Structures are given as structure tokens and as C-alpha cells.
Amino acid sequence: MERETKKKAGIVEYLVIAVIGIFLLYPIIWMFFATFKTNEEIFGSIKLLPGSFNLQYYIDGWKGHGNMTYTDFFVNTFKLVVPTVLFTVISCSLVAYGFARFKFPGKKILFSVLIATLMLPNAVIIIPRYTLFNSFGWINSYLPFYVPAMLACYPFFVFMLVQFMRGLPKELDQSAYIDGCGTLRTFVQILLPLMKPALFSAGLFQFLWTYNDYFNSLIFINSVKKYPISLALKLSLDAESVVVWGKMMAMAFVAVLPVLLLFFFAQKYFVEGIATTGIKG
């Protein structure tokens, strides 16, 4: 009897889990199948599966705008995102090392400043940043993305890496110093290898945020030649008077695909990264 009720509860639980899961994933699944559908199939129908699987919309959509294909937009995106991610990880881990492993005058104040900037809204600094970058002639280049990354302007990642480094035993540094290592060598050869999971998490999140970001690209990039995917998609949406939604969905799906793939290959780092960074804050 006892066992019976427990088993029943289990089924109910899994049912609830499945319902929530459908609610969360149905839009993405629908999106995938919509890439094969004509407008008539997309609208006014609840059928999930398309009449036929035809790659025509992918081929049409990929042609892009003018002489810019989605190959170009993807190349642009990666030109923007990949260096930004690398610069972020390098600069933020250096700064995190400075905070986590040294006792220096003014440390408390500087660390408080870092924490305060976590809450500094992008909206309040974007206008002067624009005029600043404009005066340097950096508008319509990827420098407005690279330079803040090089200068560790991502307090979230600095904080996350400081938290992680605090968990590594200080004896490691001490013994390296005794062996005659300088601070840089200690950092590069001893600490950095141990920080791989945290560095990887930081890199993944920065990739995700930069890849998805639309606002900054909209402001800093103004020629189609330099457009990343996000701007290209908006252009596709606005450019046609009668939108062929299957084609639109095909390109939208292509745009989310790298993120999905990355997530499935590196999900451990995503979920663990999220779980550990939030905790101590």
C-alpha cells in the first residue's frame, strides 16, 4: 500500500516535469520545424510537423542582403565575439589574481569599487562611451567591443574568478615563491592550470552574452558590411514587405544553432558556473 502511493506520486511528479518541459521547449522545437513550412502552414495551424522537409528556405535565407551572405555575417560575428571572449578571459583573470592573492594598501576600497560597478547600468555610460569611441574613430569597427574586454570592464567575471581563486590553497603560491618563481610565473604555471573550469565558464558566458547582444552592436556598428548576425536578422525582418516566415525562421534557427551546440557540448560548465558564481554573492 505504502509503496503503491509512492509510485503514484512519482508519476504525477514526472507528469508535472514533462508539462513544464513542453512549455519551455516547445517554442524552440516549433521553430525548427517552422523552417520547412510555408506561410500557409505556419499560420492558423497547430500541426507541428511540416508537409515536407525542404531546405529551400535555408538556401534562400543564406543569400542574405545585397552581396552579403550569412557566411559573411557569421564571419563578422566570430570576428567580433571570439577576440572579445579571449581578451575578457585574459584581462579578468589577471585582475582577479591581483585581488585574490595580494595584500596591498587600498584593497578593500578597490574591491568595493569593483563590486559597485557590478550594479552600474550599461545605459548610463553608453552615451559618453559612444562619443569617446567616436572621437577615437572607432565607430563601425569592433574596437568598442575589444577594448573594454582588454581592460577588464566586466566586473562580473573578475568577481567570479576572484571567488574561484579564493578556493585554491595559498600554500601553492608560497611554495612556488620559495622555489624562486616570480608572481607572473606562479600565476601562469601554478594557478592558471587549476583555474581551467572557471576560465572556461567565464569564456562561455562571455561568448553567450556577446553573441546575443544586440544593443551595443546596434549602436557601434553601422555598415551592413560589418553586421553581426543579430543586426542581419533584424535587417531581414524589416527589409521585406511580405515576410516569408519560413525563411526568417530558418535564419533565426541558424543564428541560435551555435549557442545550442556549444551548450550541449559544454553544459557542465554552464550549469556549474551559474550555480557556483551566484552562491557566494
Place this chain on the structure above:
Amino acid sequence: MVDKKVKIRKYQKRDYQAFLYLLPWLVGFTVLQLYPFLSSLYYSFTDYKISAVPNFIGLKNYIKLFTQDTEFWNSLKVTLLFTLYTVPGKLLMALAVAVFLNRNIKGINLIRTLYYIPSLFGGSVAIAVLWKVLFVDNGVVNAILNTVGLPSQQWWGNTKLALRTICMLEIWQFGSSMVMFLAALKNVQKELYEAASIDGAGKIRVFFKITIPHITPIIFFNLIMQTIQAFQNFTSAFVITKGGPLKSTYVLGMKLYNEAFSYFKMGYGSAISWVMFALIMIVTLLLFRSSSAWVYYEDSGDF
């Protein structure tokens, strides 16, 4: 030799090398955060336009915003509503699901991973476009409603519904908060639950007296970060509704973008950004003030 020095001096020579490592951030903070922060405050008191030298005009921008610009009041209202719907909606959803999942369930890792997927697309244009299609008048959401016998809704055409439909997109992405809550729930010591059950406490009492207090720090952290984000929302409204219908989704972020980057009224735009900042500060301060009453810390977390 070396040991003796450590004891005498407060800071070791080596410690000053810290500034070398902090250098990128010190420059970045000063040039790309502090300077823009202060100059946008200054710009907000000027008539700055991109092509001309800014003239100091005192409080004129603010006076215009609050007394003449009806669009601004509307945007303020829309943004506050948006924040009021999404932040509690998202966090309650995340909390409820996390509590529900916090038990011995087979395949919990897979479930956690799948639930996280929508959160991958925060601010994504592709997903905003998808949302637009899903909720269009003859779209699949209305088709589903019709099959179960409910009437269609004008999700994007109705001034009352459009904002809520955008909020749904945000709430749909509750996965990342959920993952944080789940991790926090796992950290609540088992002994506490055992002690409570020995004392004969009921499930609901245990939930409110043990579970919730132990995860308040993470709820607090999420509340602050989500609020800051919600106030600045831009992409979903800009891509899906362009602020319409009848400006019912014209959030402050869009107003700021249009004034500063479409009309290049940088001074006026800066004033908007500082109103936004002031709002964020007020809400954050209120949250911090209230936190001593409801946030429970096990340690002070010094280092």
C-alpha cells in the same frame, strides 16, 4: 631571513606587484566606467548634440522630461510595469520549479539542462523574432487556444496585452535563476530538516522556516541583478513591437535609444539615462534596506 621581513612589514615588497595585475582594470574603470558615468551626468545638464559643443543649460532637460514630455511619463510607466511583471514573475517561477525539483528525481541533471535552454537566449534577436511569430494574430498560440475552445487574443495588437506578452518572453527564461536556486537548496543542511521533522514541524512550516531563510541571500542577489536588467530592457520591445501599439511597450531603454542615437540629442538622452539610474538606485537601496529584515547570512563572508 625572508620570514623575519614578513613579520615586521605590513605589506611585502611583492604585494605591490598587485597593481601591475590590476592595471588593466584601473585604466578600464577610470576611462570606460568612471569617466562615462560622470560625463553623462554632466551631459544631462547640457544641450549636447553629437556635432556641437555642449552648452550648460542647468536643469532644463529634467524640467522638460518631467513637465512637457508626455512620452517620457508613458515610458516610465511601461518600464515600471515591465519590471513589476518580469522580476517577481521570473523569480517566483524559478523558485517554485527549483523547490519542486529539489528531491530525489531520476535524471535530474538532464531535466536541469533542458529547463536551462531558454535562458541561453537572453536578449537574442532570433528568439524575439520567434516570439513575434508565435503570438501573431493567426499564429500557433491562438491556434492552440482555439483548439481547446478558448478565444483568440490580439497579443501584439492589444495595448494591454502586448507588454505582458513581452514579459512572458522574459519569464520563459527563468532557467538560470532556477539553477542558482537549486544549487542553494542543495546546500541547506540535511540535519536541519531531520531536526525539524523530529520536532514535528509540518512541511509548510519547514519550507517557510528553514528552506526559504537559507536561500534568501541568493534570492536577494537575483532580485537585484534582475531588477537592474529589467529597467534597461530594450531588445525585445525594439524588435517585436517597436514600442507599439500606441507606445504601450515603449520602454525607457527605447526612449533613451531614440533620443540619443536616432535624434542624436545626447544631452537629453543622458538626462533619461540618469533618471533610469536614479530609479535603479532607489529600488536597490530599498532592497538593501529591507534585506536586514529578511536576508539571512550564515557567515559575514570576509576575506
